[in-house]
Amino acid sequence: MYRTHTCGELKIENKGGSVQLAGWVQTVRKFGAITFIDLRDRYGITQLLFGEGLNAQLEANPLGREFVLQATGTVSERSNKNKNIPTGDIEIVVESFSILNKSAVPPFTIQDDTDGGDDLRMKYRYLDLRRNAVKKNLELRYAVNRSARNYLHEQGFYDIETPFLIKSTPEGARDFVVPSRMNPGEFYALPQSPQTFKQLLMVSGYDRYYQVVKCFRDEDLRADRQPEFTQIDCEMAFVQQEDILNMFEGLAKRIFKDVKGIDYTETVERTTWEEAMWNYGNDKPDIRFGMKIANLKFPLHVFPSKKEHLQTSPLGAGGGDGNATGFAVFDSAETVVAISVAGAGEYSRKQTDEITEWVKRPQIGMKGLAFIKCAADGTYKSSMDKFFDAEKLKAIADAAGAQTGDIVLILAGNEERTRKAISELRLEMAKRLGLRKNNEFKLLWVLDFPLFEYDEESNRWVARHHPFTSPKPQDIEVMINNDPTISNAAKYLEHPYAGIKANAYDIVLNGNEIGGGSIRIFQRELQEKMFAALGMSKEEALHKFGFLLGAFEYGAPPHGGIAFGFDRFCAILGGSESIRDFIAFPKNNSGRDVMLDAPSTIDEKQLEELQIKTAVK
Ligand code: ASP
Numbered sequence: 169m170y171r172t173h174t175c176g177e178l179k180i181e182n183k184g185g186s187v188q189l190a191g192w193v194q195t196v197r198k199f200g201a202i203t204f205i206d207l208r209d210r211y212g213i214t215q216l217l218f219g220e221g222l223n224a225q226l227e228a229n230p231l232g233r234e235f236v237l238q239a240t241g242t243v244s245e246r247s248n249k250n251k252n253i254p255t256g257d258i259e260i261v262v263e264s265f266s267i268l269n270k271s272a273v274p275p276f277t278i279q280d281d282t283d284g285g286d287d288l289r290m291k292y293r294y295l296d297l298r299r300n301a302v303k304k305n306l307e308l309r310y311a312v313n314r315s316a317r318n319y320l321h322e323q324g325f326y327d328i329e330t331p332f333l334i335k336s337t338p339e340g341a342r343d344f345v346v347p348s349r350m351n352p353g354e355f356y357a358l359p360q361s362p363q364t365f366k367q368l369l370m371v372s373g374y375d376r377y378y379q380v381v382k383c384f385r386d387e388d389l390r391a392d393r394q395p396e397f398t399q400i401d402c403e404m405a406f407v408q409q410e411d412i413l414n415m416f417e418g419l420a421k422r423i424f425k426d427v428k429g430i431d432y433t434e435t436v437e438r439t440t441w442e443e444a445m446w447n448y449g450n451d452k453p454d455i456r457f458g459m460k461i462a463n464l465k466f467p468l469h470v471f472p473s474k475k476e477h478l479q480t481s482p483l484g485a486g487g488g489d490g491n492a493t494g495f496a497v498f499d500s501a502e503t504v505v506a507i508s509v510a511g512a513g514e515y516s517r518k519q520t521d522e523i524t525e526w527v528k529r530p531q532i533g534m535k536g537l538a539f540i541k542c543a544a545d546g547t548y549k550s551s552m553d554k555f556f557d558a559e560k561l562k563a564i565a566d567a568a569g570a571q572t573g574d575i576v577l578i579l580a581g582n583e584e585r586t587r588k589a590i591s592e593l594r595l596e597m598a599k600r601l602g603l604r605k606n607n608e609f610k611l612l613w614v615l616d617f618p619l620f621e622y623d624e625e626s627n628r629w630v631a632r633h634h635p636f637t638s639p640k641p642q643d644i645e646v647m648i649n650n651d652p653t654i655s656n657a658a659k660y661l662e663h664p665y666a667g668i669k670a671n672a673y674d675i676v677l678n679g680n681e682i683g684g685g686s687i688r689i690f691q692r693e694l695q696e697k698m699f700a701a702l703g704m705s706k707e708e709a710l711h712k713f714g715f716l717l718g719a720f721e722y723g724a725p726p727h728g729g730i731a732f733g734f735d736r737f738c739a740i741l742g743g744s745e746s747i748r749d750f751i752a753f754p755k756n757n758s759g760r761d762v763m764l765d766a767p768s769t770i771d772e773k774q775l776e777e778l779q780i781k782t783a784v785k
Pocket of ligand 1 (some may be wrong): 360634642684729730731
């Protein structure tokens with residue numbers, strides 16, 4: 169037996185007890201003839217006191233940081249108590265000790281505020297993982313995992329594993345591929361998700377499936393993505409959208425309760441994709457705060473249902489159609505949008521200049537910013553004084569929902585960029601005003617996404633979610649009765665396919681998409697039509713997805729599902745912006761594991777066995 173107790177459990181009640189501990193040396197402090205050692209393990213830190221009698225042994229066997237130590241002694245009350253740690257009332261008066269293993273001097277301090285930079289910590293990740301801050305994240309991850317499993321088990325879901333070596337059918341992201349030695353010249357792919365397998369399990373009658381599963385996508389790693397990441401992947405048969413939403417907001421709420429002790433009793437809000445874009449410029453809006461967008465001018469083909477709104481815009485009849493305002497910036501813009509920022513009406517010139525610079529950054533890409541300050545005395549100070557009289561400025565401010573003391577920030581330009589920019593500006597202003605609080609959680613369902621997206625490069629439709637997502641029942645006819653070919657790329661939005669809505673839903677937490685799914689296509693003909701709409705020939709569809717089309721011929725039930733981004737969910741619950749902090753062994757931004765130094769070249773012999781020649785030397 170190495171230890172009778174852990175380093176986190178001894179209290180004043182244990183006083184007088186004879187104990188044995190084992191752990192890592194956190195610190196060594198000498199006070200005259202006495203030596204204090206903080207001994208650390210996963211459970212905590214306990215102070216060890218080495219009296220004068222042990223000095224000879226200590227001198228012969230000097231202890232250093234991260235040495236693995238075993239010590240036997242008696243629990244005694246500390247005179248100088250440490251209220252910050254659970255074991256702070258006691259210390260162990262050591263009678264004997266032995267060094268179980270030595271340690272080289274660690275390349276950084278194993279403390280919350282370590283002196284180690286990112287690269288160094290990743291290279292020595294096994295040391296980084298000893299740090300309390302990292303350990304807390306992994307504990308939270310395990311708690312989320314446990315909570316999800318308990319909930320899904322209670323709801324009758326089976327955890328069923330699906331294979332990692334599968335067929336390459338790239339749609340969306342690029343596949344990671346694995347050469348097959350036994351089938352030279354042929355490759356497996358690692359799954360981007362278990363999508364088709366979980367659908368096949370529905371065909372097989374396992375009507376509630378889940379898996380906490382690795383997914384692999386060979387994407388360029390934009391901010392905070394990992395080439396392998398984990399999903400809580402779920403599927404159900406005999407369900408409609410409503411069933412799925414209820415089941416999985418239940419899962420999210422259960423996780424809040426189990427992991428954070430939060431009773432999320434409110435109903436989870438819902439919005440359509442179109443309303444989300446209209447109100448927030450974003451399909452994953454952060455609704456912890458309002459600051460909705462005022463649409464002063466917008467292209468009708470993007471928001472066909474907003475025709476009436478266009479008539480009432482303060483920019484003039486038709487929402488500033490043509491040269492309605494006389495202000496060239498607005499008149500020439502496709503889109504004019506505004507937000508009203510509460511309590512910022514007294515912003516100085518310097519502050520408005522700074523926000524203007526912010527929107528002009530290449531990432532945001534705006535040419536400038538217009539503003540109206542709604543002063544306490546009822547007057548309006550604006551960067552557009554020359555073009556608009558007070559009445560007009562008031563009308564614009566009113567349309568933006570501004571109150572006295574607010575500032576209205578206005579952007580104008582091309583629809584896509586401007587809407588994205590106002591969405592970013594909204595988040596930025598909320599951040600500056602402290603409205604994006606780590607400990608406040610707000611879920612939102614986003615529904616009715618477009619089924620298709622237009623891909624400029626290949627001049628064709630691509631599935632916005634994935635090709636197995638069903639259209640809304642009322643749109644099935646539109647899909648069947650129209651030719652998907654896009655003849656006029658510039659007018660793709662006017663093609664009937666652009667208006668087809670998907671039976672798909674995303675669950676958003678604090679402005680992050682934490683999950684998404686759909687009600688699936690389950691009839692062969694419609695699935696074939698879908699593949700054709702995506703530009704796949706019959707042969708190609710059969711080659712890639714023949715197994716699924718075949719399965720649909722043998723009594724496929726209606727089904728649907730969802731997958732949660734497990735790493736992201738954990739990161740948000742842990743109040744962090746980075747999923748890497750919640751993964752034991754993450755990769756860096758170039759997809760490298762710097763600890764393993766992977767990927768790496770392989771032996772000539774291995775290549776030969778695989779019958780592969782590389783062009784890279
Ligand atoms: N497999 C999908 C994804 O990875 C999720 C789903 O539709 O259930 O995004």
